Amino acid sequence: MLIITIKQGKEKAILAGQPWIYLSAIARIDGKFEERIKIGGTAMIRSSSGQFLARAAWSPKSQIRARVWTLDEKEAVDHAMIKRRIKMALAKPQIDNSSPTEPQRLINGEADHLPGLIVDYFGGSARYLVCQFQAAGVDAWKVTIAKALMAETTCPNVYEYADPLIRAGEGLSAHSSALAGEVPPFHLPFN
Incomplete structure (x- = not known):
């Protein structure tokens, strides 16, 4: 280790x-x-x-x-911890399905004990979760995070938006793509 x-x-x-x-x-x-x-x-x-x-x-x-x-020596960094953190972060906001183009912030990185992870929700008839993996740690858990988000929200579409400048600073490649489901049919407000 x-x-x-x-x-x-x-x-x-x-x-x-x-x-x-x-x-x-x-x-x-x-x-x-x-x-x-x-x-x-x-x-x-x-x-x-x-x-x-x-x-x-x-x-x-x-x-x-x-x-x-x-900070807990007994807490392992594993799939179960990531799933718990996602569940805790999603327990506080009420998901609003009314707007397909206005993002609703569901997970806000360090504030939700998921350092470097930003997750926004876009409602409407085709629902989308847009994730930004802005740090190496959450990037390493990308698949687990996407699956946990889908399980907790029942949202079928998970898209990764990769900001080239932020990811370059972490030594990560920048490639935006669908992690599950489809690519959003609208222009993301992050671009």
Whole structure:
């Protein structure tokens, strides 16, 4: 497992809820070469004294080198966690089916404990979920996320909008496409 040791004093921000770990906060990175270059892999974050701080998604090409998934040492980053987070995020908004062209924000990244994931809903007769995977961690869980979204919303169409600038900063390719169902027949307001 990839282990990231934070510089002394930098753990305060993480413990206070800061979900981003910048390159400048890292003292040392331990792990096999394959783990160091794996975009979106899970890393254990620890303090300079070796104390567990978090589990985070690793992004070796971004200035934000890790995005915190959990501060709970016992919580695994797995399919079940992703599904729980999707379910919790979707429990709060009431889905409005009235507008096929005005987006309704369902998931808002770090605020919903899904760092880098934006999900907008477009209603009308042909319903669409438009996902933006803006970080390496959620990009690695793309299939699980799409399936969980479809299960929770019964929406048959899931489209990925890939912003080239944001994804380039994470070392990810940018290709917008349908993950399930059809491509939206309208111009997305993100373009």
